[in-house]
Amino acid sequence: METQQPPTDPVTLEVTDLMANLVGIFHREYEEAAAARSLTGAQAKVLALLRRGPMPMRHIAQTLSCEPSNITGIVDRLESRGFVTREADPQDRRVKLVAATGSGTAASVELRESLHFAREPLAALDPEERIQLRDLLRRMLAGAVPPA
Amino acid sequence: METQQPPTDPVTLEVTDLMANLVGIFHREYEEAAAARSLTGAQAKVLALLRRGPMPMRHIAQTLSCEPSNITGIVDRLESRGFVTREADPQDRRVKLVAATGSGTAASVELRESLHFAREPLAALDPEERIQLRDLLRRMLAGAVPPA
DNA sequence: CCTGAACATTTGACAACCTGAACTATTCGT
């Protein structure tokens, strides 16, 4: 479970700390932006996933790394507000395809655009540096799980 | 080249998306690393804050951007496991100073070091790029709320 | 000194999130 690791490289360690702070800030902004539309963070995440199209519950759970039983409740609440619909997949009637409604996608798109996470921390960088950052992030994420 | 900030600078937008993914990955790892020590994410965050020294409840709440009443429960659980102690501040007996115990700081430091968030995404960068990334993140966070 | 406003923390009620186990319905291999 624990692979040996070269004695913690100080730069890596500092980057990890910086990331932790950034994650905190980003998280807070996301939660606030969601709350401003009377959505919770979890609901906003599901809605964001559905912007790409309908999706089985199980796939949502896998993408968000949580138990399927958890998704049931979240989708329940989104459904009761008319943000998503549940439909049985004609191909396999066990699976239920969750699809965002018009107002659902609208809310999600709106939220995404209001996320000027950038504005505060990112504004400190000039355009050239921003491109540098983009390239570094791209490379870091190249091997990771694709965004869904 | 006036750096007018149009609502949707493509580079900024992409960086925001990349950050969102990175935040997701980091968050998952953090939660897992905490769970491996039977801590929740929130508990781990409080413990991490206390590595810098004792701190009033209110300060913890402000730093984590949540209600003070929320901290009460989290500290309760940490206290019942011997990870922190609550002591009245001699200067002002209204405030309670929360301090990490030996095992508390030990757990937090251990958790931090096990966070080789590095391993997956960061391993894709060579040392020089890692320094570049560190500098960019430093500059982004310079204006933001300092960690403690 | 006394009183009331301000403050730090706690308590209680409530909602959402999350997990794990047990259940239902459907599919699929043999």
Place this chain on the structure above:
DNA sequence: ACGAATAGTTCAGGTTGTCAAATGTTCAGG
């Protein structure tokens, strides 16, 4: 057609989070 596997739900239980109402403490003005 039977049994194993799969998708989703339900239920019980714990943690996080909010808000409003307490409690205890400090501090400024009269």
